[in-house]
Amino acid sequence: MSNYTLLIADDEAIECAGIAGLVQEGFPQIRVLPSVHSSLELIWSARKYHPDIILADINMPGMSGLEALELLQKEGIHAKIIINTAYSYFSYAKKAVSLGAVDYLVKPMDREAFGQIMEKIIRELEQEKLKNKQEEMDKLAFQKMLEVAGKAVISSVILGRPNTEELTIWLENMGHTYWGGFFVAAKLWEKEVQKKTQRENYFSDRRERLLCRIQEISEPILKLESPLLSKRYNGMILWFFFPEEGIGSDNYQSWVSASLNRLSEEVQNNCGAVLQFGVSGWHYDYEEMHYAYLEAVTAVNSAADGEVVLFKPLGRMGKNLRMAEQNVEQLAAYASAHDLENCRAFLYLQMQIWQGCGLNQIEYMVLLTRLMQECSRRVCGYTLYSWGQLRAAAVQAKDLEELADMMVSLLDGLSVLEDKGNTRIAYVCRSLRYIEEHFTENISLDMTAENLGISSFYLSRILTQILQTSFVELLTGARINHAVEQIAAQDAMTRNLLQKSGYQSAAYFYKVFKKTTGMTVGEMRDFYRNAGDGNV
Secondary structure, eight states: OOOEEEEEEOSOHHHHHHHHHHHHHHOTTEEEOOOBOSHHHHHHHHHHHOOSEEEEOSOOSSSOHHHHHHHHHHTTOOOEEEEEESOOOHHHHHHHHHTTEEEEEESSOOHHHHHHHHHHHHHHHHHHHHHHHHHHHHHHHHHHHHHHHHHHHHHHHHTTOOOHHHHHHHHHHHTOOOSOBEEEEEEEOHHHHHTTOOOHHHHHHHHHHHHHHHHHHHHHHHTSSSOEEEEEETTEEEEEEOOOTTOOTTTHHHHHHHHHHHHHHHHHHHHOOOEEEEEOOOBSOGGGHHHHHHHHHHHHHTOOTTOEEEOOOOOHHHHHHHHHHHTHHHHHHHHHTTOHHHHHHHHHHHHHHHHHTTOOHHHHHHHHHHHHHHHHHHHHSSOOOOHHHHHHHHHHOSSHHHHHHHHHHHHHGGGGGOOTTSHHHHHHHHHHHHHHHHTTSOOOHHHHHHHHTSOHHHHHHHHHHHHSSOHHHHHHHHHHHHHHHHHHTTOOOHHHHHHHTTOSOHHHHHHHHHHHHSSOHHHHHHHHHHTTTTOO
8 A cells, every 4th residue: 555655757758767667666655656757747746746755857848856846845845855867066966955855866876775765765754654643643632631621611610610720721722811701691492492392302302402503503603703612501502702802891792792693593594493692791800700601691591582682780689689590490400410519519609699799698598598499499399498497597507618518408308309109208298288279378287187187296297307397387488488479579568468478467477577587578678679679
């Protein structure tokens, strides 16, 4: 099998044939190209074939062989050159060496010398081949390393643990500089996808395939003017942009909106899919880029089909409340998968964000309670955590890490309701459903137990054993939770609030509300009004 090619250039055809015969006889790894007999033919053939070796005479019709080789060198056509000529002048040899000639033969050719030169050239070509192969492998390995490093950078930001050193190393190797940046989140408009199939697993697989294809389509469109990192995560595509000069906080929104509209059109034409986008605010500090991620997710969750939504700050409390409620889906996904490590990381990060915003303890507890309660409802269908239970944990915790551990322990407890075939679990679930359906009435432990067909003593015991709480705490929790929801929606005056929450006495309701939430009804109203006019 021929590994290399040889182009022979000599104005004497018989000389070319003789050299070709020597090569074919002694060096089967070399394929001899059609010989040429002038400098112009040498140039044309070298451009066409890009030979590994050129054996050329100096004195040929037209320009000299040396002039032809010099022109080819300027064009970037590099080959191992052997000069074969009747001239033995030193000036010719010197010029040949300057052009990178491997050796210089004087006619008539010495067969032994020619053989030694060819063996030397083949060794050099083999060494260069190995070197090039290693360089290519090193290049591929380096590119793979950069891809892994890039994924580590964007993943650390998403998880709230941005590593400045990792980013700096990655940027230096990519030749970029960080001046600030923003996040974009994209989701498929699921109604458009779901209406094509009723099979959940098929829909999930199709969505993942679509997201993978969309990520591929996005690269050449979005990378035109800005370096970026991308990642498919939790049913979304995320892009972390850190533009070079020319794009900044004052004009990035118009630029990215135009780019996303082009991407949306391309995706619709190629995949028949409709996207919705969320764009974060601009952040200069890399260590705050996790806020940009949360903003992008918040924005995309409020987008409609084909829409690009730019994140708009709602003020300190409104921003944090909206983020907590929009991102509860992520926490619920971790809890449902029993991924306690990510549950803890998520909660710890979320609490760090609240702490960094300077929230007071009451504001902090409202956000944490709403987050945990909504997560509970999404995971098991019931709100298992009362305001009092969560406040007690917050008081006991020495720091954020211990509080995060306590919350994770509570989330881990949601799994106890999964065993629906267990009779005790079935009774607990039925009692929770009964409370949720009748909390506005004057119900009691005895009434609930009677409805279930068991004794009140047995019901009280299994509630305590399985949920670590009492019937009274569950009932009070259901009533206060409903009251807070009504206040948040500004959907009830005080008189209606009492009736809708199952209380007859205003004084008693105010007392229980304050004891449970740590806030008066008026303070809770002000809290939600200040958080964004009740739009939570």
